[in-house]
Amino acid sequence: MIRDVEIENIIQEYATPVFEAAGLNPKSIKTYLVNDHRLNAFVAGGQNLFLNTGLLMQADTPGQVIGVIAHETGHIAGGHLARTHEALSRTAAAQILSMILGGAAVLAGSPDAGAAILGGGQSMIQRSFLAYNRGHEASADQAAMTYLDRTKQSTKGLRDFMGKLESNELLITANRDPYLLTHPLTRERIDALDAHVAQSPYSDVKDDPKLVALHARMQAKLLAFLSPGQALRTYKKNDTSVPARYARAIAYFRTARVDDFVRVIDGLIAEYPDDPYFHEVKGQGLYENGDAKAAMPSYAKAVKLMPNSDLLRLELARIELATEDPAVLDDAIENLKFAVHYERFSPAIYQLLGNAYYKKADEARARLYHAEAAFLRGEMEKAIYNGEVAARSFREGSAEWIHAKDIINAAEVQKQKRKDQ
Numbered sequence: 254m255i256r257d258v259e260i261e262n263i264i265q266e267y268a269t270p271v272f273e274a275a276g277l278n279p280k281s282i283k284t285y286l287v288n289d290h291r292l293n294a295f296v297a298g299g300q301n302l303f304l305n306t307g308l309l310m311q312a313d314t315p316g317q318v319i320g321v322i323a324h325e326t327g328h329i330a331g332g333h334l335a336r337t338h339e340a341l342s343r344t345a346a347a348q349i350l351s352m353i354l355g356g357a358a359v360l361a362g363s364p365d366a367g368a369a370i371l372g373g374g375q376s377m378i379q380r381s382f383l384a385y386n387r388g389h390e391a392s393a394d395q396a397a398m399t400y401l402d403r404t405k406q407s408t409k410g411l412r413d414f415m416g417k418l419e420s421n422e423l424l425i426t427a428n429r430d431p432y433l434l435t436h437p438l439t440r441e442r443i444d445a446l447d448a449h450v451a452q453s454p455y456s457d458v459k460d461d462p463k464l465v466a467l468h469a470r471m472q473a474k475l476l477a478f479l480s481p482g483q484a485l486r487t488y489k490k491n492d493t494s495v496p497a498r499y500a501r502a503i504a505y506f507r508t509a510r511v512d513d514f515v516r517v518i519d520g521l522i523a524e525y526p527d528d529p530y531f532h533e534v535k536g537q538g539l540y541e542n543g544d545a546k547a548a549m550p551s552y553a554k555a556v557k558l559m560p561n562s563d564l565l566r567l568e569l570a571r572i573e574l575a576t577e578d579p580a581v582l583d584d585a586i587e588n589l590k591f592a593v594h595y596e597r598f599s600p601a602i603y604q605l606l607g608n609a610y611y612k613k614a615d616e617a618r619a620r621l622y623h624a625e626a627a628f629l630r631g632e633m634e635k636a637i638y639n640g641e642v643a644a645r646s647f648r649e650g651s652a653e654w655i656h657a658k659d660i661i662n663a664a665e666v667q668k669q670k671r672k673d674q
Contacts, residue, residue: 316410327396477503506538529558563595600629617646
């Protein structure tokens with residue numbers, strides 16, 4: 254899995270009008286980026302949408318991505334997941350989310366987070382996603398056409414995306430794109446999309462230029478992070494566009510060409526001083542090349558420009574802790590508490606909070622947060638041990654004592670369930 258605040262915000266901008274057109278609350282749908290070069294998208298565990306990086310990088314236009322999102326939204330709004338996969342319990346869904354958030358690689362983040370990609374986790378998710386059938390596929394297509402019309406967007410993007418896949422349908426299963434395995438194409442589906450394009454009053458509506466620019470920037474960023482050498486070959490030095498310079502800057506720091514990186518990213522910041530993502534990337538590049546103290550002001554600037562980003566504040570806290578400067582411990586804790594409010598299933602944040610309190614010599618709170626982290630990682634013995642140490646340190650009946658007891662009780666229940674199985 255990949256976390257990146259810029260790309261997540263771009264996808265949110267694509268998706269929000271579609272979600273609203275479907276009568277869904279955009280804040281209730283969580284989007285995840287799967288680090289996989291193949292074309293795929295799916296829904297799982299309720300209102301959770303998964304998009305492969307391969308889909309984002311191979312989509313020629315934002316309209317193609319929006320079309321896929323509209324189709325997946327049709328599955329969510331149609332209740333297809335609940336109908337065909339009732340065996341996926343709420344507990345299983347919570348475990349999936351916990352695994353995702355706990356093991357997500359932060360694309361715009363620190364190396365230790367980047368090393369935490371879960372190889373087995375993705376297959377677990379894909380085994381538990383919606384068991385599609387032809388009726389649901391046609392229904393989701395129809396819903397997608399309706400949503401796109403409601404938002405006055407063209408269905409050509411969705412039709413063009415299906416065209417990318419149509420020829421692959423004849424390939425043997427082992428070599429197919431996963432999207433074809435989970436969303437089987439039929440001639441009837443293609444014909445229905447063609448018919449809608451022919452009659453919709455919005456078929457000739459072009460993609461919003463703002464979204465086109467965001468799409469180009471997202472693809473440049475993904476390529477630079479995931480394949481820096483290829484990015485440098487693709488975005489030549491004579492290309493002075495923002496996406497090209499952005500890609501080169503990221504590729505430079507990923508290949509330890511620090512001087513080139515600083516020169517290019519500083520040039521972008523000079524032109525766009527209020528762009529939080531350029532400041533974030535500068536901070537990341539400096540940190541990943543060994544200079545946490547130099548990185549901290551860039552992350553702080555990014556947070557100042559986007560104070561409500563839980564992921565940016567998490568990364569700033571990570572850098573603050575890495576500096577070993579006691580003067581920034583309280584700020585790091587404040588940032589982590591802000592982040593954990595939005596990322597309740599992330600053991601990594603609770604672990605960092607515990608580490609921060611250890612640095613403040615507050616063992617009781619350190620144990621409490623480490624107990625939470627252990628529980629979310631499935632380490633029930635460790636959760637109980639840390640919870641008991643924490644409980645003994647707090648006044649009986651206090652909020653912290655109750656929190657510790659809750660963790661202990663929940664861990665005991667999970668231990669018993671494992672024994673029963």
